[in-house]
Amino acid sequence: MKAQVLHKYDPEMKQDIWVKEEEVPNPKIEKASDVIVKIGAAGVCRTDLHVIEGEWRHIQDPDDKLLPCVMGHENAGWIEDVGSDVEGFKKGDSVILHPIISGTNGTCLSCRKGLDTHAENGSMPGLNIKEGGYSELLKTSVRNLIKIPNTLTPKDVAPFSDAGLTAYRVAKKATRHLLPGENCVIIGAGGLGHIAIQCLKAMCAANIIIVEKSETALKHAMPLGGDHGVLIDGNEVERVKELTKGNGAEAVIDMVGEKGSTSMGLNMTKNTGSYYIVGYGEDIKIKSVDMIISERNIIGNLIGTWSELYELMELANKDLVRLSMQEYKLSEANQASHDLKNVKVRGRAALVPYTSLFSDLFRSKACRIKAG
Ligand code: ZN
Secondary structure (H helix, E strand, C coil), rough: EEEEEEECCCCCEEECCCCEEEEECCCCCCCCEEEEEEEEEEEECHHHHHHHHCHHHHCCCCCCCCCCCCCEEEEEEEEECCCCCCCCCCCCCCCECCCCCCCCCCHHHHHHHCCHHHHCCCEEEECCCCCCCCEEEEEHHHHHHHCCCCCHHHHHHHHHHHHHHHHHHHHHHCCCCCCCCCCCEEECCCCHHHHHHHHHHHCCCEEEEEEEEEECCCCCCHHHCCEEECCCCCHHHHHHHCCCCCHHHHHHHECCCCCCHHHHHCCEEEEEEEEEECCCCCCCCCCCHHHHHHCCCCEEEECCHHHHHHHHHHHHHCCCCCEEEEEHHHHHHHHHHHHHCCCCCCCCEEEECCCCCCHHHHHCCCCCEEEC
């Protein structure tokens, strides 16, 4: 099969070619619970850029054995083959793949509690295992599969398996306490932000304030559910304060996490409110005495659980959440990665190895944007 293979890290991110298209052996069923999926689409994620950069090398590849590696952890497609213990799934079924492969096949305490992201010895395709979705076929486990509702195609949903799931989980956490009349700030309306806005809109009646540095991204995001848009121009904290009667918002969701967004986000958080950190890059700095006086919560967020991915599929099935997606062929993996790095991707980018089935053309719901 064809796959796009990463052979060496590029800490400077200056190379034109990061991955190379190669012919590699097809994956094979080894365990009775294994499933081979024909990739319908594989999301190209900012995390993949960090993989190329080697930023996670000390965590994901301490022994220097990961490369060569096929990236791609946001995968959806059609079942090609199943192991002898697999029930309820058959060849041809459309599925989305939860990105965390449990090291215990689901028998550890975290998995039993449904906390897939904290599974013992958990791994992610294309991140700390060599096989990922930038390819025609991928092996996974039956416990990672969710059937895609038949109103949707793999291309409509692939980036939901990580980016969308992360946005959904954090929005869900915020909707657990946000009441009508209260406020939720979302910092960053790009790949994750545009999904979180729709999830919030679908699940609660709080006012949504979108804080964004790009005028174009803000314009694109507002119709998805924004009540107010605030451009980052140096006065953004004051603007949010004005919109929240001087108090700040009950929930602030920070999709950026770098270049000063953490202090900005904390300054927008109301006393007793919650600041949710999703994007990463800088340290969060706050005096302990300020934490005590303000009684603010700082909450970390890591992807989401299998059942939350199921819930997100239900929102997508009801057409309450749609992805903006820029489509690339598998052979255009380098182009897609550079476009993402150069902020030329609106919404999410995905590699699509096969041309659409005729029937899928009528089903597809994602808001498609032509690449380039
Ligand atoms: Zn991702």
